[in-house]
Amino acid sequence: MAACSGDGAGGGGGNDSDKPGDLTIGVSMPTQTSERWIADGTSVKEKLEAKGYKVDLQYAGDDIPTQSQQIDQMITRGADVLIIAAIDGTALSGQLQAAADAKIPVIAYDRLIRDSPNVDFYVSFDNYKVGVAQATALLVGLGLKNKDGSDGDAKGPFNIELFAGSLDDNNAHFFFNGAMDTLKPFLDAGTLKVKSGQTKIDQVAILRWQQEGAQKRMEDLLTSSYNDGSKVHGVLSPYDGLSRGIITALQNAGYRDDMSVVTGQDAEIASVKLINDGVQSSTIFKDTRLLAEQAVVAGESFLQDKTPQANDTETYNNGVKVVPSYLLPVQTVFKDDIKSVLIDSGYFTAEEVAAGQAKG
Numbered sequence: 001m002a003a004c005s006g007d008g009a010g011g012g013g014g015n016d017s018d019k020p021g022d023l024t025i026g027v028s029m030p031t032q033t034s035e036r037w038i039a040d041g042t043s044v045k046e047k048l049e050a051k052g053y054k055v056d057l058q059y060a061g062d063d064i065p066t067q068s069q070q071i072d073q074m075i076t077r078g079a080d081v082l083i084i085a086a087i088d089g090t091a092l093s094g095q096l097q098a099a100a101d102a103k104i105p106v107i108a109y110d111r112l113i114r115d116s117p118n119v120d121f122y123v124s125f126d127n128y129k130v131g132v133a134q135a136t137a138l139l140v141g142l143g144l145k146n147k148d149g150s151d152g153d154a155k156g157p158f159n160i161e162l163f164a165g166s167l168d169d170n171n172a173h174f175f176f177n178g179a180m181d182t183l184k185p186f187l188d189a190g191t192l193k194v195k196s197g198q199t200k201i202d203q204v205a206i207l208r209w210q211q212e213g214a215q216k217r218m219e220d221l222l223t224s225s226y227n228d229g230s231k232v233h234g235v236l237s238p239y240d241g242l243s244r245g246i247i248t249a250l251q252n253a254g255y256r257d258d259m260s261v262v263t264g265q266d267a268e269i270a271s272v273k274l275i276n277d278g279v280q281s282s283t284i285f286k287d288t289r290l291l292a293e294q295a296v297v298a299g300e301s302f303l304q305d306k307t308p309q310a311n312d313t314e315t316y317n318n319g320v321k322v323v324p325s326y327l328l329p330v331q332t333v334f335k336d337d338i339k340s341v342l343i344d345s346g347y348f349t350a351e352e353v354a355a356g357q358a359k360g
């Protein structure tokens with residue numbers, strides 16, 4: 001176990017005599033181009049500072065060497081705990097070894113860090129269930145299923161296309177597997193057809209989860225597989241940023257009232273507006289406030305020489321060991337759910353949804 005009694009500056013893990021004000025938590029986040037990571041970073045920082053801890057929060061601009069360097073610096077500056085949302089889940093073994101050598105506990109935040117024994121805890125959502133929820137939302141959007149799980153009235157067959165996230169993000173595989181397990185019976189029965197034939201994760205993945213990458217791939221798909229006048233009825237998209245790129249490509253090709261059923265994830269404000277306007281079909285809401293809270297609880301446990309409480313000790317094998325995890329549930333949001341799930345919980349105001357912009 002990496003948790004230990006502190007042994008001075010850079011000793012990590014805190015010490016019985018340390019006051020919160022003497023302890024620093026390094027928080028490494030991947031990028032500020034996606035709203036969710038800004039919300040995550042801000043929430044973790046505010047919650048830790050409210051408890052009196054010092055916080056060293058860094059964003060890496062989706063650049064792997066930058067993230068490695070930032071973590072190196074956090075270790076040198078004497079961080080007592082590290083909370084890391086990795087860009088490339090396999091690229092941080094060296095940093096994690098340095099953290100272990102300095103007895104600094106490491107919490108993987110939302111994205112599992114792979115191929116290292118030095119990951120002490122993992123806080124995330126149930127990522128397989130995110131994929132199930134995305135595929136289910138696609139089926140509901142197409143009318144093949146009802147929200148209550150019963151069969152819908154639609155018969156199909158429907159043309160769909162599939163997208164996945166960045167292959168170096170462990171979550172991308174969980175999302176895709178959950179989705180494909182859910183879609184398989186419909187694909188086998190011919191109710192759903194992937195007209196491009198691209199059904200393998202490495203054919204449909206978008207590097208770094210980039211919106212432009214998704215737009216480009218959707219444009220290519222429209223040109224290569226839908227130039228015979230056929231329609232794309234649905235698109236499995238694992239993240240709102242990708243969904244916006246996909247929607248742009250479809251709009252540029254003339255889709256309007258006949259817009260495809262496009263799924264998403266993260267309830268980013270621009271996409272929530274698109275859902276409210278009837279353009280995007282759904283998103284998956286992951287309450288980053290709750291995730292930040294769990295990261296803080298886990299971080300504090302390590303600082304107090306305790307073991308954080310896990311609710312899953314089986315699912316997340318990082319290639320070296322099963323990392324004890326705390327997983328949170330997720331919620332699907334269609335237009336009808338915006339008020340009850342996102343506005344009533346205080347995540348967004350009605351004005352923000354109407355404007356498609358968060359006040360921050």
Ligand code: BGC
Nearest residue numbers: 034111169171209239265266
């Ligand atoms: C997160 C998703 C997010 C994606 C792109 C994943 O690791 O779990 O919530 O949409 O990264 O940022």
